[in-house]
Amino acid sequence: MAYPVIKLKRGYDLLIEGEAEEKIIPLPENPTTVAIKPTDFLGIRPIPKLFKKEGQIKAGEPLFYDKDYGEELTWTAPASGEIVEIRRGPKRRIEEIVILLDKEQDYYEYKVSLDSTESVRSALLSSGLWALMVRRPYGLVPRPDEKPDAIFMSMFDTHPLAPRLEFLIKGYEEDFLAGWEALKKLADGLPIFLGYSADRPHEDIFLSLDGDNVRKYFFSGPHPSGNVGVHIHHLFPTYKGARKVWTIKPQYLVWWGRLFRKGIVDLTTKIALTAHEVKNPAFYETFAGVNVKALLKGQLKSDHVRVISGNVLTGTKIDPEKGHVSIKDNMVTVIPEGDFPEFHGWIITHYPKPSISRTFLSGVLYHLGIPVKYKVNTKLHGELRPFVVTGEYEQVTPMDLYPQHLLKAIIVKDLDLMEQLGIHEVIEEDLALCEFVCTSKTPVQKILREGIELFRHEVG
Amino acid sequence: MMKKLTDSLWNFLQTKVKPHFTKGGKFENLYYLYEAIETFLFLPPKVTHDKPGTHVRDGMNLKRLMIHVVFALIPPMLFGIWNIGHQHYLAIGEYTGLTEGFIDKFLVGLKVFLPILIVIMAVGGTIEVLFAIIRKHPVTEGFLVTGPLIALIMPPTIPLWMVAVATAFAVTFGKEIFGGTGMNVVNTALLARAFLFFAYPAHMSGDQVWIYLGDAADKLVDGFSGATPLAVAAEGGYQALKSFSYQSYGFWDMFFGWIPGSIGETSTLAILLGAGLLLHTGVADWRIMAGMLLGGIFAAILFNLFPANEYMALPWYYHLVMGGFAFGLVYMATDPVTSASTFTGKWIYGFLIGVVALIIRVLNPAYPEGVMLAILLGNVSAPLIDHLVIKSYINRRSRQVAALTADVQTPEQKPVKETSHA
Known part of the structure; x- marks a missing residue:
């Protein structure tokens, strides 16, 4: 059975390129x-x-x-x-x-x-x-x-x-x-x-x-x-x-x-150092909450990077010199910053960009089921806009939910509607992909957290 | 080389131009105009910064989305330009063959189409920028698509001042007063057309407006008629279409599109090419297209089954290639802002438009075409449709969850099979 x-x-x-090899260094x-x-x-x-x-x-x-x-x-x-x-x-x-x-x-x-x-x-x-x-x-x-x-x-x-x-x-x-x-x-x-x-x-x-x-x-x-x-x-x-x-x-x-x-609290754990800006992506065995500088020394391919405690979807940015890995995280991701202009970058694809949109080759390949690893950066790839596209969030949310309608309910602070659309069922990590795919570059996780806090304080 | 050039252009913009438009600069009020130009030239160096928030974003953005709709508009646009010339020369008895005088026909078409497009883009673009400056928000990309759309649903003989007035009306009262792109209730391009349709009906309907004659109005061939297939069919149904003497209005003529009509709407084939791009890239939602197609076919077959007059007996598939049905289906109904936003809602919304378009077209004697009004009706019904879909979702989930509560207490769990996770 x-x-x-x-x-x-x-x-x-x-x-993403740069998966940590399963060995302790x-x-x-x-x-x-x-x-x-x-x-x-x-x-x-x-x-x-x-x-x-x-x-x-x-x-x-x-x-x-x-x-x-x-x-x-x-x-x-x-x-x-x-x-x-x-x-x-x-x-x-x-x-x-x-x-x-x-x-x-x-x-x-x-x-x-x-x-x-x-x-x-x-x-x-x-x-x-x-x-x-x-x-x-x-x-x-x-x-x-x-x-x-x-x-x-x-x-x-x-x-x-x-x-x-x-x-x-x-x-x-x-x-x-x-x-x-x-x-x-x-x-x-x-x-x-x-x-x-x-x-x-x-x-x-x-x-x-x-x-x-x-x-x-x-x-x-x-x-x-x-x-x-x-x-x-x-x-x-x-x-x-x-x-x-x-x-x-x-x-x-x-x-x-x-x-x-x-009878002791011993937070020794394994922390993975990952992504393509790292020379030797592998695991360290150390204290949870360790200072990240100890992990990064000699491991970075360039200076202009973002060090993330956690993964690229839900992690937090930390300072490569003074920052600490979150106790709850078992990985550190290092990706390049994307703060450079791209000439006609909204129409010309200068380098492979991961996307679910079939206007990109990467999107076509994804929909064909061909796995490709990408080098990513922190670029927003656009500007903040009002909601235009519909049905996009649903594509990446394997739950019986209407994420975009939930977000709109949060934005207009409609507590009843928030509840009916399932604010009790999601936290940031569950809708992180919606934020990733959003054409209008909506800060989904931030809005959701604000909504949850509002709901919690008003309704309890 | 290219990289060096673009880098120096970027540096020039940042150091020499931008300071004039930022706070304290000479043109600080025009900042959003500058920003529009800068973001058109360069994908800006903005990075993710929200907390909590994702650090990596999908490469997609609104400009890219809109430009793909513009790409999808190119086939009907090119065909429409040629067809203006084709209808023109047909009327004066020259180059009557389809392949003859291609360049001349195209040039005549350009002469008519380009001024219309330029006027629309100039008027609409100016209003967009003005609103952006006054309301202090970025210039959004919506008009990139709205502009060509308005041009393609105009009759070729439309006076330019009317185009300008209609565009100004639609952009101001259809979109900007609601807050701009993403906030409008009805499709802006269709609103422009509806405005003209009711304000200047003589220039938007009848037999006189669909063929550009120019200064050749006195050289017309014998038996000339400017009636569109829709008008002919409305008069006498299938028989009238077959026996129409001025030119052939067969199914395939209408499918390929060498018939009079609004500039971009005539060729179903060209529209299908655009639809192919929109569906392949996923820019337009296939559910809406499928819903409207089914709705149209459903209503047309129903008319076929109970034909009270000649028009109702017109074979159902004719309706798909006549008038603006295909164009409305592919480019207008699928506008994500004004259509329903739930998957179920999109089916209902599309189906409703298809049915209503046919009802207005066939049963209402006053309007030969119903697609425009049907889509506008669909636009204003879309929030209601979504509301009902969401309401039924809420009811369903509440019931489901209540039923599941009982299940919690069932304790048994069966052993794992080795292969179940292989």
Whole structure:
């Protein structure tokens, strides 16, 4: 008997040159700092309450909490060292808390046990690993006092150049399995949905995950078929906020597992350095949240590049000198900036540009099913315009949604319509492709987030 | 070499020209005019910057989209130019063969068509730029397509001042007061035609306007008639078309398009070439075209089945090649801004236009052609159609989700089969 396969047709695989080879290479330079970015955790206030503003801190020692979520849920230091800088953005919002790394890591010790749901819950809450989960709708950090209706985990990542998740946990198998046990305890009988790829092979460690309340489904099709939001939409819709779902990525279970096996917060992970501006795209094994300079030294083909923590669709731009990889990201993408003019570039194609439009050869090839890898850049390829083209977003959204109508509802702030058109079902990553393909260059993800925040504050 | 040249042009624009148009410059009010020219010459060096936002964007943009519609307009435009000359020489009995006097015919056509196009582009372009300057928004690309479209749906004898007035009216009241490209309710080009149709009916309908005679009006051949196939068929149906003596109005004559009519609408073949490009590139939505085609065929066959008069008995496929049906179907109904925006809505919208076009054409004695009015009606109905489609979507999803809630509790899950993910 086979598991159900859900075939998705709509979507687009943006293929970029410079996939990371599945091997660990030594860091070109010893990492000096790590940082935790409160902005990675949606739902908390811009200025969280700090337990410590300076001085020594151990890995896993409480660092800050949020006033709304309460002191029960803490965020902890990703590594041990000295708090050297608190970087602030507009309105004194805290953007990064930077820790100068100790030579020898010193871990804050937790007394944890896998015995009961309650012990797992409190261990995760106090150790700072709770906030790795994301709650749908809205894509926020789950509240400590809420109970979801299901937990979702996507076992593959279809984002451009994203690493194979099995490789990310390779070498940490025991930790991963311990983390999986913790997840099952936390679920406390609630269904855990695992979404597998029907197009690429999975390794046994993923396929063998099992339990009474575990349900496995396979998905085939182009990106965003690996997005957990798409899985939720097809298996357990959160339409109109009917349900709450927690999601987590398999690679974070490794950290959960370490907590329960050793009683420490050890955020050692693998980070892929990818794309065609990198000389030797491969993996590093280092601290999550590491300073990106340590990864980039000697690896860049040119200076005029954009360094992205994450992938090109949903990642964030970081400074190649002072920036840090987000704790939640396992990849860094480096692509050239596109800030050069192109003579009649709107009609003459000077170099191959990825597109779903068949006005480009690349679009024709894509529709013929011929995979081609591209060198991409950050050019907008046009100017911001009002919506003109229709049906474009639908082509890349394998969900029963009207993304363009949802965006229009957000723009006119029609809360009822937003709800009816499914604002509970999507977060930025699910509509990132709409933004990529948009002829009018609409900032889809930005509008969506503003809409979600508005909706959340008005309706709750 | 080329690169050096364009680089120095870019540098010249940035250092010598642009400063005059930016804040503090002599022509700071005209900034958007400068920007329009700069972005026409160069794809600007703008990069992605939104947070959150994608870092890479598709190569597509609105200028590229519009220029492909313009490319698709070239076949009917070239054919229309030749046909103006062809009809002209046919009327005076010279070069009556199709292949004769190609260059002369083309030149006569150019003499008629170019002034019309130039007037439209000048008037429309000026208004666009004026609005851009006053309202402080960029000059958008919409008129790149609207202009040639207006020219192609005019009769060849239209006075230039009327063209200018109609264009000014359509661009101002059809588009700019709503906020410009992307905001208009009805198709701007069709609005220009509708304006003339109701304001100056004598110049837009009848037997006198479809053939350019110029100064040869007194040299006409015996039996000359300027009636279009639509007018002939409206009078006496299939028999009248067959026995029309001045020129042959057979199915294939109308398919190839050597018949009188609005400049660009006559040749179904040329329009099909354009449609091929639009469909291949995906610039126009095939659902609308298919919907309208089905709607037209459906209504025409219905008339064939219950023929109360000669016109209703006209074989259904004639309607597809007569008048503006094909042109409206390919270039007008598919305008993404004014058509329905949902996939289901596009089918309904297209079908509705097809049916209404035929109803007006066949059943209404006052108007021999119904495509223009049908599309305008479709345009104003499009939001309603979308509204209904979305409403039914909302109802369906609400029911679906309610039903799914029950399913959550079913716990069993079957073992994985080795091959299921291979």
